[in-house]
Amino acid sequence: MMRVKTAARIILYGLIVVLLATPFYLTYDHVMCMRRSASGDYAEDAVPLTAHTTRLSGDNITDLSLQAVRVRYAHSGAVPGLVVAPAADPLAALYALRLTAPPVGAGLVLLDADEEPSKEVLAEMKQLSPRGIGQRRKQIILVGEFSQQIRTKLARRFRIRCVDSSGPPLALAVDELVSELNSTVNDERVILVSSEDSRYALPLATWLSRTADHVYPIDSNGPSKDVVSRLQSLQKQLGDKKLNIYLASPLHIAGTAVVEELGKIGQITRVAGRNPEQHALAMARYYDRGTHFGWYSENTPHKDHVHLVGNPEYPEHLIASAQVFSDIWAGPTLLTQSEAICPSVETYLWSIRPSWTDSSAGAPFNYTWIAGGEAIISWPLQARIDYINTAGPYLTQTSRASSGLESLLLLWMTASWLGGVWTWCHSTMRRRTVGQVKRLAWVTAVLTTGPLGLLGYYLSYRGERPLVAADSSSRTPLTQAVAGAVVVVGVTSALMIVTRLVIKGGGAALLMTTGSIFWLGNPGIWSLMVGYAVAAAVVIFVLDPSMDSSISYSKDLGARWPVTLSMVTSAALAFSLAVWLLEYLYLSWPPVVGRTAWWGSASIGAAFALLTTYPLSLYWAAALPQYDRF
Amino acid sequence: MPSNDYQKSQRKLKIACYLAGGLLLAAILAAYLLPAAYQYPDASRQSVRAQREFGTIRQIPCDDPLTVGLTVSQTIYPATGGSARPNAVVLVPDDDWRTAAAAARLSALPVDAPVIPIPSAPLPELVLREIRRLNPLGILRDAGAQVLLCGDLPSGVQRTLQDEGFRFRWLKASSPEELAEKIDHYLSILLGDHRSETVIVPVDDPQLAATGAFWAARRGQPILFSHQDSLPEATKRALDLRPRGAFIYVMAPAGAIGPDAIRDLANFGHVQRIPGEDAAELAASFAMYSDSGDQLRWWLDAIPRDMGWAASGPGLSPVFADEESPLQAMVSAALAHRGNAGPLLWLRQGNLPEPTQRLLRQLQPQATSHLVSRFNRGWVIGGPDQVPEQLTNQLVRLLRKREDENE
Incomplete structure (x- = not known):
């Protein structure tokens, strides 16, 4: 009898250690998994293109901008014209981006404002053979301040037109030119961007390349007089209608005084975030139904979401790449650091991850253009974005890295863990007379069955005084059934879980079984069957026999085994069925043994087993006078 | 009046519960905070396969099945971490399209693998490098097999994989029909x-x-x-x-x-x-x-x-391949799994067959609000010799918005 008792203790201690260690293992596994995914354990020869991303890069910014032009016009070879802006002046380049929008559709080339373009660059521009824009068929429009040498050099080869700030401010000069060339510009909306911190102007890049909206600079003192008079003239044209002024600058750049001042001219709306990354997200999420300003990304789930991702420290790369969005694609600009994706951007991307329910065929696909080389946006970051862009089934869809199901399971498992610890403490400190095997069995049961097991523990010992010998208590058949079901299910499930873990550790192989028993070859299935055999043996021969030395072990075993076997079988069948349904049918791919989803399926299996085993337990409790063991 | 022992045990119980709760909370917090604080390391790499980007078309300009297989593999599996790595790599003979056709379904879950055709000579170093780069996670329900060999492959491949320490399974049969049956059998066991x-x-x-x-x-x-x-x-x-x-x-x-x-x-x-x-x-x-x-x-x-691509409007991601190169089309099928691409549409001797053209015109996007926009984006398999630039440009135009046709 002592040997059986010792064996029971060892087995139960082992189960408890494994179950208690679970959350710590999961934490470790989760961290290591994230680290592995970030640590770049990849070889040197991966390509910089992925299925859901394209990187626009070049040896320098001019090269990148020419590549973007080629991508836009490769199919037709007919470039309407080129707009050239200085690479070092992001605002000038942003204004120039307005000319890339249809119907003008110019290609944007960024040049160094002081250094003459190389022969190769000129040859490349010539090869694009711009047809000419406007009535005078100007092939190149220079926007911003360029040296005389550059102007002369370009003028020798192309018909050029210069737009700079020698007259009105540059934004207004470009505005005049856009009005002259593009009659489709919406005069009801105006965007004001920060001239002090151009990073806050960048999120407008893809919007301006598509719409050519009026865009003017603003600083902490408000807009300049020229801008104010331009706003007033636009308001005048509208008559009774209010001019919609979108203030794309955060509070620390354009304060409330500025807003009040502008409020006298038109309807002010601030679309801004605390930092450049958040600022870009604000623009991606915003939408004005009246003027159709903003991308409204998160609320349009059934479309293809296309983004341009850039680094705010490299504005020129982002602006040069934004021209791809002028006609082919439409979508917001996102900003992130070069090495790690910002948590808020990642959350946003997860929230719009494409999904499907029954058929993946009609699922939207998300696509991202990466602005700049790998020093600007790293390769692991690009790979991460590619992964988030991949369409997944709706059932396991997530708003973060773990699915809703997994989050729920984590909560359940947390409750199980805490419940197990509490049961241990409670039974040790408050119920000292309870036998050790019984105590350990209860702890195991609560750890496996979670809050349901805890409820069983409470119901089983409710109303008993703490220091009265619990073993001698007499319970009603209903309570006996609860105790019996919870403990048998808990211990059976725990043994099956641990057996599967051990089998997996040994490298469970698929067996090529043939005929109608083909399914037996699946290691997931045969490990469940082995788990059942182990659980039945342990419960029948070790845990269930009475530990009372006055009762013969063999006699007790002989009398009890049909009861125990039926209970264990019921629990194991229900557990296996639930696990099979979850792992083989409802999860889109098999959960990795030991990971959250796998533990979760085991927890659900144990809870399901309780439902089926309780009626059987009730039957035995009513039929047998000596049923109560736990 | 409760006894001293009772009070002490109650205090111990509380302390134990607080400790346990705190420990668990710390573990959960660590799980979520540590990865967020982690910075991606710098990585230097080189591009081995040049792909051409045309806005609505991306071309894989490779003329032989092996290079197409490798490029597709490198495109859909960045291999920067667990989620970007496949479970396995499928190797098929490069002179047997039937094996490639039967093995194509191994690209999908639960196996999740690229298909790479290999010559009958020893395993090319390029392929070995690719398997090393991918470092497959292993098929969960098959003792972590990292490579699936399908069909008649030289026995040297097995030896090479053993030397490299990769776990593998060889699915072979005496005829293509039997191989298809065997693959079906294998996956049925895997799926239960x-x-x-x-x-x-x-x-x-x-x-x-x-x-x-x-x-x-x-x-x-x-x-x-x-x-x-x-x-x-x-x-x-x-x-x-x-x-x-x-x-x-x-x-x-x-x-x-x-x-x-x-x-x-x-x-x-x-x-x-x-x-x-x-x-x-x-x-x-x-x-x-x-x-x-x-x-x-x-x-x-x-x-x-669920059967069929069910294309009824824009949002199409077709893969175009020349009718003369069916094996290349088969090994690029993995794009349909991870790359969200499909269906496969055929090109004929440098031209667009009438049915393909009709379909593309039917599904061409129109100018709509950005709130509901669906885009077409396709892949072209084959170099300029197989798919002339003129044809690629025609495909780019057909996948773009309808209004752009007049450019």
């Missing part, structure tokens, strides 16, 4: 059930087989072979294992799989023929084909049936 939807392709027509293989790579449905007038025994055995019958989709016109074979197939379930008189027409009609509903299963495991 046989898929009801079955794609039947002619054993003598690589273009038709590739069209089916592309879909199989997306959804993992079995590819089984048929002769023109009869059903091979291996195919019969595989179909017979579906106790409640199968939904059988025949990817061939009557000239390729005749009425006698169809009659044989009808013994095993519900048969439907995908319409189309030749490969291009059948691929175009399969692009718009959709059949969904209940499975022939018990209510408990009656997951919905």
